[in-house]
Amino acid sequence: MTLIYKILPRAEWNGALAQGRFDGSPIDLQDGYIHFSTAAQAQETAAKHFRGQADLVVVAVEAEALGAALRWEPSRGGQLFPHLYALLDPSLAKDVSEAPLDADGIPQLGVSA
Numbered sequence: 001m002t003l004i005y006k007i008l009p010r011a012e013w014n015g016a017l018a019q020g021r022f023d024g025s026p027i028d029l030q031d032g033y034i035h036f037s038t039a040a041q042a043q044e045t046a047a048k049h050f051r052g053q054a055d056l057v058v059v060a061v062e063a064e065a066l067g068a069a070l071r072w073e074p075s076r077g078g079q080l081f082p083h084l085y086a087l088l089d090p091s092l093a094k095d096v097s098e099a100p101l102d103a104d105g106i107p108q109l110g111v112s113a
Contacts, residue, residue: 001062001064002038002062002063002064003039003060003061003062003063003094004036004037004038004060004061004062004063004070004082005036005037005038005039005042005058005059005060005061005109005111006022006034006035006036006037006058006059006061006088007037007042007045007046007049007050007056007057007058007059007099007107007109008025008056008057008059009025009053009055009056009057010055010056010057011055012025013057013059013090013096016088016090017090020089020090021087021088021089021090022034022087022088022089022090023087024087024088027049032085033071033083033084033085034083034084034086034088035081035083036061036070036081036082036083036084037081037082038081038082039111041076041079041081042058042109042111043108043109043111044076046099046106046107046108046109047106047107048076050099050106050107051104051105051106051107052101052105053101053107054101056098056099056107057096057097057098057099058095058096058097058098058099058109058110058111059093059095059096060093060094060095060096060097060111061088061092061093061094062092062094063082065092066084066086066088066092069084069085069086070082070083070084070085071083071085097109097110
């Protein structure tokens with residue numbers, strides 16, 4: 001089992017729970033897929049894209065459960081990142097955890113590679 005992670009504002013996740021689906025964050029909608037990170041990539045993603053954003057959650061999803069809609073594509077530095085070309089069913093979340101900010105405003109994910 002390979003867990004992948006989506007970092008997003010709690011309000012977006014709560015909206016997904018209420019609707020029964022997650023269409024994506026604004027950047028996902030712009031890019032045409034839902035951005036995920038591996039455990040090894042997640043903390044760098046948090047520092048690069050979410051610095052200073054409070055009230056974030058980290059949603060862990062089993063990559064294999066997403067089927068063919070999940071593609072591993074090169075991104076930052078040529079690393080392969082998981083991109084979901086479909087809506088996300090919130091019931092697939094294996095875990096949802098807090099991402100408190102440290103003293104430098106970087107979300108701390110508690111995700112270990």
